[in-house]
Amino acid sequence: MAATLDQLFVQLLHGMTAPLPEAIRPWVALAISLGAILAVFGLCFGITTVCERKAIARMQNRLGPNRVGPYGFLQFAADGIKTLTKEDIVPRTADQVVHFLAPLALLVPVVLTFLVLPFGRNMTAMDLEVGLLFFFAAGASTELAVFMAGWSSRNKYSLLGAMRAIAQMLSYELPFILSTIGVVMITGALSTTKIVEAQAAAPGEWLARWHVFTPWGLAAFLLFLIAAFAESNRSPFDLPEGESEIVAGYFIEYSGFKFALFFMAEYLGMFSSSGMAVTLFLGGWTAPFAFLDWVPSWMWFFGKLGVLIALFIWVRGTTPRLRMDQLMDFAWKFMLPLALIILPTAAIWHYAGRGWLGWLVTAPIVVGAYVLLGRSLVGRRRIRQRSYRYAAT
Amino acid sequence: MSPIFYFLAMLTLGGAVAAMSLRNPVHCALSLVVTFVGLAGVYLGLGAHFLGLSQVLVYVGAVAILLVFVLLLTRGSGKDEFDERPDRWWPALGVGGGLGGVLIAVVLAQPGLALRTAPPELPTVRALGESLMTDFVLPLQVVGVLLTAALIGAAVLALSDRRRTPQDSGPVTSREEGETRR
Amino acid sequence: MLGIGLIKGLAETGRNFVGSYLDPDRLVTVEYPEERLPVKENFRQFPFLVFDGEKADIGLRCVACQICEKECPPQCIYIEKSKDKKPDHLGKPQFYPAVFDIDISVCMSCQICVEVCPFDAIKMDQQFELSTADRFRGLLLTRDRLAKPNSHFQAIHPRDAAEIDMRRVDERAKAEAKAKADAEAKAKQATAAAPGATKAVASTPKPAAAPANEGAIS
Numbered sequence: 001m002a003a004t005l006d007q008l009f010v011q012l013l014h015g016m017t018a019p020l021p022e023a024i025r026p027w028v029a030l031a032i033s034l035g036a037i038l039a040v041f042g043l044c045f046g047i048t049t050v051c052e053r054k055a056i057a058r059m060q061n062r063l064g065p066n067r068v069g070p071y072g073f074l075q076f077a078a079d080g081i082k083t084l085t086k087e088d089i090v091p092r093t094a095d096q097v098v099h100f101l102a103p104l105a106l107l108v109p110v111v112l113t114f115l116v117l118p119f120g121r122n123m124t125a126m127d128l129e130v131g132l133l134f135f136f137a138a139g140a141s142t143e144l145a146v147f148m149a150g151w152s153s154r155n156k157y158s159l160l161g162a163m164r165a166i167a168q169m170l171s172y173e174l175p176f177i178l179s180t181i182g183v184v185m186i187t188g189a190l191s192t193t194k195i196v197e198a199q200a201a202a203p204g205e206w207l208a209r210w211h212v213f214t215p216w217g218l219a220a221f222l223l224f225l226i227a228a229f230a231e232s233n234r235s236p237f238d239l240p241e242g243e244s245e246i247v248a249g250y251f252i253e254y255s256g257f258k259f260a261l262f263f264m265a266e267y268l269g270m271f272s273s274s275g276m277a278v279t280l281f282l283g284g285w286t287a288p289f290a291f292l293d294w295v296p297s298w299m300w301f302f303g304k305l306g307v308l309i310a311l312f313i314w315v316r317g318t319t320p321r322l323r324m325d326q327l328m329d330f331a332w333k334f335m336l337p338l339a340l341i342i343l344p345t346a347a348i349w350h351y352a353g354r355g356w357l358g359w360l361v362t363a364p365i366v367v368g369a370y371v372l373l374g375r376s377l378v379g380r381r382r383i384r385q386r387s388y389r390y391a392a393t
Numbered sequence: 394m395s396p397i398f399y400f401l402a403m404l405t406l407g408g409a410v411a412a413m414s415l416r417n418p419v420h421c422a423l424s425l426v427v428t429f430v431g432l433a434g435v436y437l438g439l440g441a442h443f444l445g446l447s448q449v450l451v452y453v454g455a456v457a458i459l460l461v462f463v464l465l466l467t468r469g470s471g472k473d474e475f476d477e478r479p480d481r482w483w484p485a486l487g488v489g490g491g492l493g494g495v496l497i498a499v500v501l502a503q504p505g506l507a508l509r510t511a512p513p514e515l516p517t518v519r520a521l522g523e524s525l526m527t528d529f530v531l532p533l534q535v536v537g538v539l540l541t542a543a544l545i546g547a548a549v550l551a552l553s554d555r556r557r558t559p560q561d562s563g564p565v566t567s568r569e570e571g572e573t574r575r
Numbered sequence: 576m577l578g579i580g581l582i583k584g585l586a587e588t589g590r591n592f593v594g595s596y597l598d599p600d601r602l603v604t605v606e607y608p609e610e611r612l613p614v615k616e617n618f619r620q621f622p623f624l625v626f627d628g629e630k631a632d633i634g635l636r637c638v639a640c641q642i643c644e645k646e647c648p649p650q651c652i653y654i655e656k657s658k659d660k661k662p663d664h665l666g667k668p669q670f671y672p673a674v675f676d677i678d679i680s681v682c683m684s685c686q687i688c689v690e691v692c693p694f695d696a697i698k699m700d701q702q703f704e705l706s707t708a709d710r711f712r713g714l715l716l717t718r719d720r721l722a723k724p725n726s727h728f729q730a731i732h733p734r735d736a737a738e739i740d741m742r743r744v745d746e747r748a749k750a751e752a753k754a755k756a757d758a759e760a761k762a763k764q765a766t767a768a769a770p771g772a773t774k775a776v777a778s779t780p781k782p783a784a785a786p787a788n789e790g791a792i793s
Contacts, residue, residue: 055592058591058592058595058596059588059589059591059592059595060591061591061594061595061601061602061603062595062602062603062604063602063604063606314585314588314589314592315581315585317588317592318581318584318585318587318588319581319584334577370577371576371577373577374576374577374578375576375577377577378576378577
């Protein structure tokens, strides 16, 4: 029974593609998987927006949306219908073609990143040998879409927003990728499926071998998560859409359905980054304890994903926006060195083993690096008087 | 030689032609990105997954961004079109043709370029990494040193610019542009 | 150490999140259409016309003097005087507004019309749910829509209304006393001049009325 439930969707896909000829079967399977991913995460997107609004409202002692449907949970449907039926306004001076292509160029790579995520046992839509690289390649393509949106609108705020977004994404791309290298070193594979399988509990062990349970893995997980916050332009890294300064950033000149596409791409990016964090550090679809193996694997994945999304929302409800120099300092002076320190630490862990020796050697390195690098950021900051070259003083 | 290959080839060549013929430099850069993507698709079609995805990661994710940044930061503001300079076409043709000739000659000089019907055993990422770290470790290190030197050079240029200007223009108009341009 | 501030902040928002479910006092939201905060007495929105009694077309206090129309800064009031006259609350015949329109899309709620009205006929309303689908007719309040009973005024401005009502009762009492005195004086004169011709009574009403008037005032 448990095994049937576990492989429910895999069997379903097999059943749907079995009558087809051999040549087109993988392509059809891929198309069906893509459709399923879009449907599931599209729904997740809608529900997350409502939950986010309600949760943040509660954090601020407000009620949140409670009008549409039971407890306001159909608010996303109302919002969706509203944006779909809204007039699509394109500025007269905008670069029409690029302006039209930008939302698509943003959404397509983001959706592609889901193809390599293992949602459950045998549930990777495209099990590439270089799955991790595929994820980063697709993720990196979104920067260009952001530039296209900002530049084609012919609006100085949108261009400023695009510049901010690109500077931020480029800066955090580095720790984003570097923090995963440790995992690749330990598991010796770029395939997401193999990375998950390497984290399953070994026979006889009660605790799974999740990478987050190791000193370097915990640090790398936190770095990855922070970089994921920045990559998806979420608070506290939402400078590109700083309302008080540049109105809405790079998608200021978009309305109606195109705006909804940007919004959706942001949330899907958050989902895919969280899914990758789950895959790399939280053991993907594996159970944390061996005796919980009977729970279907995809439930584990989506449960962990939900926890991370809740964390995203919680942080958004808590933190104010960073300043630009703080943002850059954090990326280059804290995250990048720490990510570089984690690499040899992971190597040491690999040779010292999982026992007490590994902990004894690697834990002080990680904690020490964290404390020392953190001290360089906090306090004793010399603030000079700001001077301007072109503005009148 | 599947339809997919022809589609990718059209994408690559079309992007390249557009990159040369469009008047708006940002459009040219974006067309070049289409070429990069098409090329990556060709690599993927050949089974070179690592190469193809690295192509996307590096060229689409970084080089294209660098291109558009350079275009936006170096050109005079307000001008979207290239200045037409018909008298400069022949040195451009010379340089381009020369570089193309060298590349074509190098490729043709390689042994075993004759079209194979069945691809050889594809190297895994592990094999690629091992050969990079054993046989080709020296070239790898040299490239690394080169890139580091370029990075340090850029930092030095930015810093010297920042250090010098306050004295030139007085305390009121010191600049912080070095930070924002990074 | 780095990160402690973040953890403190997360703890605070977490406490709010849980607390807002456990302790309803934390939620300050007033769910407007169902729940309403009481409106302050001094709150004002747009003017309305006060009428006494039950029927608006009889009891309207406005005498179409058009002072408010002239004083209105954005000129949102339009009044047409009636041809005939109706008795007011003192029994005196007065004009009444045949047309009294206020364009509340123009009105700026300055209350000057209320300040200048010598008859306490126009007052500020507290009705604020005025959204309408018809932006021309819906926002042009005619006399019938403007007219509201004095009880409404008493409800929204109890202090002002009490004061005005008292004054009007006084005026009315005085007027009645005067009318009575007039009638008495007339009757007295009539009895005194009873033997004389009725022609004399009709020709000399003035000297007879003057002392009676003084008596009513004192």
